[in-house]
Amino acid sequence: REYIQSKLVNKLDANTKYCIDFYISRADSCQYATSKIGILFTPYPVSKTDYQAIRETPQITTGNSFIKDATNWIHYNFEYIADGTEEYITIGNFDDKASTDTVTILNYVTTCGPNPAYYYIDNISIIKCTDRSSIFIPNVFTPNNAGINDIFYIKTQNINECAMEI
Numbered sequence: 341r342e343y344i345q346s347k348l349v350n351k352l353d354a355n356t357k358y359c360i361d362f363y364i365s366r367a368d369s370c371q372y373a374t375s376k377i378g379i380l381f382t383p384y385p386v387s388k389t390d391y392q393a394i395r396e397t398p399q400i401t402t403g404n405s406f407i408k409d410a411t412n413w414i415h416y417n418f419e420y421i422a423d424g425t426e427e428y429i430t431i432g433n434f435d436d437k438a439s440t441d442t443v444t445i446l447n448y449v450t451t452c453g454p455n456p457a458y459y460y461i462d463n464i465s466i467i468k469c470t471d472r473s474s475i476f477i478p479n480v481f482t483p484n485n486a487g488i489n490d491i492f493y494i495k496t497q498n499i500n501e502c503a504m505e506i
Contacts, residue, residue, distance in 0.1 A: 341391050343432035344461055352381065353468070354424025360400065361417045361465040362431070367458040368410035372442040374457040377402045378434045379418070381426035393436045406443050413462065419469060431461055 352358060366373055378398025380386070386394050400418045407414060433440060442456055 341388065341393055341432065342458075343386075343388075343394065343430050345385060345428060345430040347385070347428050348426065348466070351383075352422035352424065352426040352466075354422060356422050357469045358420045358422055358466055359417065359469040360420055361415070361463070363413035363415055363462045364402070364407055365413045365460045365462075366407055366410040366445070367460060369446075370410075370456065370458045371444060371446045372456040373406045373408040373445050374433060374440055374442050375402065375404050375406050376433060376435060376440075377407065377431065377459065377461075379420075380430040380434065381420075381422070382428045382430065383425040385428050386430055393434055393440075394430065394432070396430075396434060398430075398434050404441075406441075407459065408443070408445060410445075429464075429466070431464070 360379065364377060379400040380394070380396050380398040382396070386396060388394055400420060402416055
């Protein structure tokens with residue numbers, strides 16, 4: 341097992357919603373693909389001296405879909421409400437060997453060594469969701485004087501001006 345771990349620049353603020361984004365790509369020379377890559381936030385660094393899974397439950401997982409793509413970067417984004425103790429982030433597969441599902445991608449011996457599935461992770465971002473600039477554009481506009489959806493407007497957050505011509 342290999343994990344990515346880093347100390348956060350600042351502890352996460354309690355009761356604050358964070359938007360977490362990152363990209364995953366399967367190493368192209370690996371025979372298998374797996375699912376459920378997890379994100380674990382802790383107040384302390386976690387470490388292992390063997391090849392077993394870290395015995396912690398991640399707060400976020402990518403789900404049960406196999407991450408098979410070795411050509412493109414798969415984008416994942418999640419929302420997470422912090423409890424205020426989070427100072428470290430660790431990313432990897434937290435399931436033990438018996439609970440880790442795999443699917444065969446290549447039908448020959450590969451160069452991944454003892455790792456049947458290996459992934460690259462890039463562009464990890466953890467920001468307060470309120471710090472994101474966002475635009476809400478309604479998908480319904482019915483100017484029939486019914487008092488519902490008669491006016492087309494755009495709601496913005498953290499953007500000074502928004503103008504639109506129809």
